[in-house]
Amino acid sequence: MGDHIGIEALGAAAFAPFGDVLDTDGAPDKLINQGLCGRYHDRATLDFGGQGRAGISLFRAEPRRLPLRLEMVERHPEGSQAFLPMSLDPFLVVVAPDMGGVPGRPLAFRTAPGQGINLHRGTWHGVLTPLAAPGLFAVVDRIGPGDNLQEHWFARPWTVG
Numbered sequence: 534m535g536d537h538i539g540i541e542a543l544g545a546a547a548f549a550p551f552g553d554v555l556d557t558d559g560a561p562d563k564l565i566n567q568g569l570c571g572r573y574h575d576r577a578t579l580d581f582g583g584q585g586r587a588g589i590s591l592f593r594a595e596p597r598r599l600p601l602r603l604e605m606v607e608r609h610p611e612g613s614q615a616f617l618p619m620s621l622d623p624f625l626v627v628v629a630p631d632m633g634g635v636p637g638r639p640l641a642f643r644t645a646p647g648q649g650i651n652l653h654r655g656t657w658h659g660v661l662t663p664l665a666a667p668g669l670f671a672v673v674d675r676i677g678p679g680d681n682l683q684e685h686w687f688a689r690p691w692t693v694g
């Protein structure tokens with residue numbers, strides 16, 4: 534097995550090179566619906582490339598147990614990808630910097646309840662990784678032609694958590 538990767542609490546600053554953190558920390562950008570709803574407005578950079586369009590899909594993914602054997606990360610060169618949990622269960626987010634076309638050392642984060650993420654176009658990441666059932670997510674990503682998936686299988690898996 535490869536080296537061990539610790540899990541940090543997800544934070545916007547640490548995650549900024551990789552994507553956006555979606556949460557309702559702090560005051561809303563605007564109050565709507567007669568003051569009964571806080572709108573946290575336009576909080577993600579969506580990108581679907583020239584020929585793509587936005588799609589909303591639902592994922593029901595098997596929860597993983599920690600420590601996680603991380604064998605592969607992937608990226609979507611043509612579009613961003615948002616994972617929006619439909620529960621308050623934290624989930625695991627793994628990303629990695631790009632080092633000349635291959636991923637560098639991964640980083641792992643645990644979301645707070647109610648936090649979602651939007652991965653920037655081309656960000657190396659582990660696949661959606663729930664930590665509790667039912668693992669139900671809305672996913673906003675690119676629908677369009679061409680190959681939008683590049684995988685990298687590590688020579689030695691990493692141990693996460």
Ligand SMILES: NC(=O)N[C@@H](O)C(=O)O
Nearest residue numbers: 607614658659660661662
């Ligand atoms: N393949 C797919 O739709 N999902 C992955 O991109 C993922 O990041 O989970």
Ligand code: NI
Nearest residue numbers: 607609614660
């Ligand atoms: Ni993906």
